[in-house]
Amino acid sequence: MMKTRVILCLGLAAAVVGGATAAQAAAPPLRLCADPANLPFSSNAPEAVSKGAPGLYVEIGQAVAEALGRPMEIFWSLSYFGKRNLRTTLLAGQCDFAVGLPATSDFMGPRVIFTRPILKMGYSLVVPKARTATRVDDLKGKRVAVQLASPPQSLLAARSDVTSVTTLDPEDAMRRLATGEVDAAFIWGPSASYINHSALHDKFDVIPVDAPQMQWQAAIGFSNKQSALRDEVDAALGGLEPRIRAIVSKYRVAMGPSLAFADAAPIKVAAAANEVVAAPAAPGAAEKGDPVAGKEVFNGxxxxCHGPDAIVADRKINLRRLKLKYGDQMSETFFTAVxxxxPAKGMPAWKDVFKRQDFVNILTYLNTVQEK
Ligand code: HEC
Structure with missing residues (x-):
């Protein structure tokens, strides 16, 4: 479901970023895992660094390191969102944190742990300014560029009325769009916005598509051996919200702040074709959940927030009391809440992050630990 980049090679180098102050000099550096060639997210290209635009993730990493009073080092390694790459970097202890990982259950399970979501990201429709396309149905009869093995590719493959043109990456898709080889592109949104702005004078509209599998929350990830560091970074994030928003707008990536930031402006979202926007509903008795899988997602x-194994002191967020609190309404309340x-109370919306089956699994797990 996520964009994966083929690992070309593992060219590794560490660099200290920024000058450390005297106080920071004593603190060990916080090591960011980053891709050296992945603008708008991260780059070690001399032009990017000299223009003061090393990338969204690098700047968020710097903000986090500063908040913790530590200097930052970058451990560069090609491949972005590559699970294999994270195994040899983040999980091997070569670096301490990775910005922008999808906070989802199917992303490296319990070995990677996350902060609260910091960004919402996903796939977007890219269309000429004059044309209004707000739904997948508006692509009827059009030639549409999609990325290889991406959710938009699968979505359009099921439709005989749209001609999809498979491309290798967003750059390729945007090039074909700019030359008129395709009428629209349905590609990775942040890259589309960035290329549209930096290379194409904002010639196109980039419209996030709000549909299952298309949008998800990104967070900062750590190895599960680093839960103290994760908690420290998570605690710092609240105070960094305005700065993170400013960094996001600097890179002109069309993605909204996450719902975890309650007062954030909603992102511009287009409803996709009806058949892909499934209304959430409470699970019926017939839907079977796997409590073991549910527990894993829950703890990950x-x-x-709700405590490992749902054990937590604060009664308000004690999910072992759902049955006592809601009785027969427990499933329904659970589904609406998740x-x-x-947002106003600090509980993020997870509908773009997890599949329905994940929610059923979590609920099945919670059912096994309810207080009587
Ligand atoms: C960033 C912290 C945070 C995370 C992560 C989080 N929650 Fe919550 N959640 C909260 C807070 C705070 C509340 C209480 C909201 C309120 O007071 O109404 C809550 C409320 C709930 C409720 C309703 C509880 C009730 O008694 O009414 C459910 C169900 C729930 N969360 C499930 C989940 C599940 C499942 C996940 C993981 C997919 C999750 N939460 C992740 C913070 C979080």
Whole structure:
């Protein structure tokens, strides 16, 4: 479901970024895992660095390191969102944190742990300014560039009325769009916006598509051996919200701040064709969940606020009391809370992050630990 880049090679180099102050000199550097060739997210190209634009993730990493009073080092390694790459970097202890990982259950399970979501990212439709395309149906009869093995490619493959043109990466798709070889592109949104702005004078509209598998929350990831560091970074994130927003707008990537930031402006979202926007509903009795898988997702993502194994002192967020609190309404309340979130109270919406089956699994797990 996520963009994966083929690992070309593992060219590794570490560099100290910025001058450390005297106080920071004593603190050990916080080591960011980053891709050297992945603008707008990260780059070690001399032009990017000299222009003061080393990338969104690098700048967020710097903000985090500063908040912790530590200097930052970057461990460069090609491949972005590559699970294999993270195994040899983040999980091998070569670096301490990676910005922009998808906070989802199917992303490296319990070995990678996350902060709260910091960004919402996903696939976008890119169309000429004059044309209004707000739904996948508007692509009827058009030639549309998609990325190889991406969710838009699978979505359009199921439709006989749209001609999809497979491209290797967003650059290739945007090039074909600019030359008129295709009418639209349905590609990785942040890259589309960045290329549209930096190379094409904002000639196109980039419209996020709000549909299952198309948008998800990104967070900062750590090895599960680093939960103290994760907690420290997570605690610092609240205060960094305005700075992170400023960094996001600097790179002109069309993605909204996550719902975890309750007062954030909603992102411009287009409803996709009806058949792909499934309305969430409480699971029926017939839907079977796997409590073991549910527990794993819970401890990987939810346990961070709701306590490992749902054990937590604060009654308000004690999910072992759902049955006592809601009785027969437990499933329904659970589903509404997890899909829509309670943004004002600090509970993120997870409908773009997890599949329905994940929610059913979590609920099945929670059912096994309810207080009587
Ligand atoms: C960033 C912290 C955070 C994370 C991560 C989080 N939650 Fe929550 N959640 C909260 C807070 C805070 C509340 C309480 C909201 C309120 O007071 O109404 C809550 C409320 C809930 C409720 C309703 C509880 C009730 O008693 O009404 C459910 C169900 C729930 N969360 C499930 C989950 C699940 C499942 C996950 C993981 C997919 C998750 N939460 C992840 C912070 C979080």
């Amino acid at each position: 993502t939810c346990g961070h 899909t829509e979130g309670r």
